[in-house]
Amino acid sequence: MSKISQMIEYLQxxxxxxxxxxxxxxxxxxxxxxxxxxxxxxSSIKVISSKKGYKIEQADIQSDEExxxxxxxxxTVINTLINSDNRVNIYDLSEKLSLSESVVINLLKEARxxxxxxxxxxxxxxxxxxxxxxxxxxxxxxxxxxxxxxxQGLLSIxxxxxxxxxxxxxxxxxxxxxxxxxxxxxxxxxxxxNILLHLLIAIQxxxxxxxxxxxxxxxxxxxYIVTNTENIANLFFDETDYEELVEIIRxxxxxxxxxxxxxxxxxxxxxxxxxxxxxxxxVNLDVERFRKQFSxxxxxxxxxxxxxxxxxxPMVKSIKNESPTIYECAVLVAHRxxxxxxxxxxxxxxxxxxxxxxxxxxxxxxxxxxIKVAILMVEYRDNSQIxxxxxxxxFGDTIVITNVIHDIKDIDFQNTDMIITVGENFSNLGxxxxxxxxxxxxxxxxxxxxxxxxxxxxxxxxxxQRLLAKFIPQSNFSYSDKVEQRxxxxxxxxxxxxxxxxxxxxxxxxxxxxxxxxxxxFGRVALPHSLKMDAKKSEGYIYVNPKGIKWGQDITVYLVIxxxxxxxxxxxxxxxFDVLSxxxxxxxxxxKLIENKTYEEFxxxxxxxxx
Numbered sequence: 001m002s003k004i005s006q007m008i009e010y011l012q013x014x015x016x017x018x019x020x021x022x023x024x025x026x027x028x029x030x031x032x033x034x035x036x037x038x039x040x041x042x043s044s045i046k047v048i049s050s051k052k053g054y055k056i057e058q059a060d061i062q063s064d065e066e067x068x069x070x071x072x073x074x075x076t077v078i079n080t081l082i083n084s085d086n087r088v089n090i091y092d093l094s095e096k097l098s099l100s101e102s103v104v105i106n107l108l109k110e111a112r113x114x115x116x117x118x119x120x121x122x123x124x125x126x127x128x129x130x131x132x133x134x135x136x137x138x139x140x141x142x143x144x145x146x147x148x149x150x151x152q153g154l155l156s157i158x159x160x161x162x163x164x165x166x167x168x169x170x171x172x173x174x175x176x177x178x179x180x181x182x183x184x185x186x187x188x189x190x191x192x193x194n195i196l197l198h199l200l201i202a203i204q205x206x207x208x209x210x211x212x213x214x215x216x217x218x219x220x221x222x223x224y225i226v227t228n229t230e231n232i233a234n235l236f237f238d239e240t241d242y243e244e245l246v247e248i249i250r251x252x253x254x255x256x257x258x259x260x261x262x263x264x265x266x267x268x269x270x271x272x273x274x275x276x277x278x279x280x281x282x283v284n285l286d287v288e289r290f291r292k293q294f295s296x297x298x299x300x301x302x303x304x305x306x307x308x309x310x311x312x313x314p315m316v317k318s319i320k321n322e323s324p325t326i327y328e329c330a331v332l333v334a335h336r337x338x339x340x341x342x343x344x345x346x347x348x349x350x351x352x353x354x355x356x357x358x359x360x361x362x363x364x365x366x367x368x369x370x371i372k373v374a375i376l377m378v379e380y381r382d383n384s385q386i387x388x389x390x391x392x393x394x395f396g397d398t399i400v401i402t403n404v405i406h407d408i409k410d411i412d413f414q415n416t417d418m419i420i421t422v423g424e425n426f427s428n429l430g431x432x433x434x435x436x437x438x439x440x441x442x443x444x445x446x447x448x449x450x451x452x453x454x455x456x457x458x459x460x461x462x463x464x465q466r467l468l469a470k471f472i473p474q475s476n477f478s479y480s481d482k483v484e485q486r487x488x489x490x491x492x493x494x495x496x497x498x499x500x501x502x503x504x505x506x507x508x509x510x511x512x513x514x515x516x517x518x519x520x521x522f523g524r525v526a527l528p529h530s531l532k533m534d535a536k537k538s539e540g541y542i543y544v545n546p547k548g549i550k551w552g553q554d555i556t557v558y559l560v561i562x563x564x565x566x567x568x569x570x571x572x573x574x575x576x577f578d579v580l581s582x583x584x585x586x587x588x589x590x591x592k593l594i595e596n597k598t599y600e601e602f603x604x605x606x607x608x609x610x611x
Contacts, residue, residue: 017052087128139282186388190363222249313348330354377422538569
């Protein structure tokens with residue numbers, strides 16, 4: 001069978017996204033060769049390519065949009081059951097989702113498989129269903145769902161354009177970016193999204209009329225954005241809304257300042273909500289940017305409800321359908337605010353709360369993937385903002401500036417990966433520190449690039465080490481020359497997995513089925529895994545035989561890493577597979593790895609190979 005035929009069979013066997021690196025490892029070729037194979041395919045075989053990788057286009061496979069709708073429905077079912085004190089009737093679920101009972105039954109079956117990963121159970125008593133388990137595990141699951149949905153991009157430009165069809169969202173977004181350059185103001189992604197969101201909501205509340213009077217000259221960054229937004233939307237904000245928007249934007253570029261006109265009641269409610277969400281969802285909203293921005297929104301929300309002022313939120317239906325966990329979280333927050341203030345918060349206001357929660361969680365997710373940097377600099381008058389903007393333009397894709405400080409005592413070491421000192425040299429801070437000039441010259445950029453690349457590798461190793469410890473525990477390691485045949489390895493590993501209830505009884509057969517399509521061995525290593533991601537729990541098993549294992553005709557391997565993956569851990573599988581595949585394609589690495597007789601030695605050696 002040709003390599004191209006093997007590639008097609010591999011893609012057809014598992015219609016998920018596969019990176020070129022993964023396919024290259026499978027075929028024993030380079031990534032460039034894989035891309036050439038894709039180009040050579042005839043028109044009868046359609047392979048979709050994206051930044052996620054490649055997969056076969058099949059008519060009977062759900063579209064990405066359909067998959068997302070289905071995913072959100074399952075999440076809605078889980079949220080409803082976890083947040084209900086009593087059992088839930090299937091007919092009530094059916095009515096809530098506007099789906100037939102048979103469809104809801106299938107959703108419940110999928111939900112049952114999903115909750116198992118959090119040591120929870122979905123139990124049925126006639127027509128009634130409930131999720132049982134510890135409150136801690138319920139919080140773990142809700143937290144995971146929140147972050148999953150936030151990662152999908154609740155505030156993407158395309159989504160906002162659909163929700164606000166009569167507003168030029170892209171032009172206002174460009175205005176904010178252009179203003180940051182014009183006024184030398186440093187904005188994070190969160191800041192931009194927050195400003196954009198408030199402007200769109202304000203436009204939605206206003207009655208659109210032709211501008212009959214002109215503002216005075218916009219002097220500040222905030223005034224410039226609000227005034228030009230009026231021009232784009234062809235409306236005129238009343239003075240209260242105008243001043244409020246100017247204040248919101250001003251606070252977005254203030255790194256420490258809290259709103260001045262927020263009363264004790266709002267501060268008390270914010271403190272209560274932070275603890276309330278932590279207790280229910282195990283999510284930390286006790287961060288300055290959430291307190292600062294949400295306190296403004298909360299103050300106006302309470303004022304509107306008390307005055308019985310109605311607002312229309314066009315995003316209610318969209319948020320409900322696309323981010324059910326975030327919306328459910330907002331419902332609980334709205335209910336809690338109502339309890340504390342003796343108010344009734346409607347759906348429109350609840351959806352606005354959901355946007356704030358989604359925005360802060362999305363920012364946390366984005367920042368988790370970047371190097372957290374603190375800037376230590378003296379005041380250079382107007383130069384500090386120029387410096388920060390240049391730094392963001394050059395390194396914004398890889399770093400997030402968590403704080404700008406002027407005294408070494410203010411460094412938050414627990415939440416900082418690296419310190420950039422400007423103009424002054426500090427040493428022995430116990431953390432990666434880079435000293436550069438305030439002008440960000442070419443040699444400064446070179447020095448920073450090297451430091452960032454080093455830190456990225458270091459953090460990647462630490463992240464993979466945590467992932468590996470969770471995915472392949474110490475008990476899942478064997479160094480022995482007793483097992484010499486592939487089938488014997490499969491039987492041994494399957495029994496180990498079954499002993500800990502990781503897989504079902506047909507796992508060994510599934511490994512063989514996958515192997516019969518095309519060998520999972522390349523070089524002296526094998527990465528066997530089943531065709532389906534149907535494990536009860538995701539784990540891996542490392543087996544090293546220094547004398548070799550007969551894997552097939554004329555194939556001998558010395559290292560076998562067997563992977564059992566559940567559907568909910570597809571992302572973990574890809575992360576582990578990609579890192580391992582990059583390492584074990586180098587024969588020199590394999591010769592070093594198989595010398596290690598203990599789990600600790602093996603992992604230590606493996607981590608040193610990550611670059």
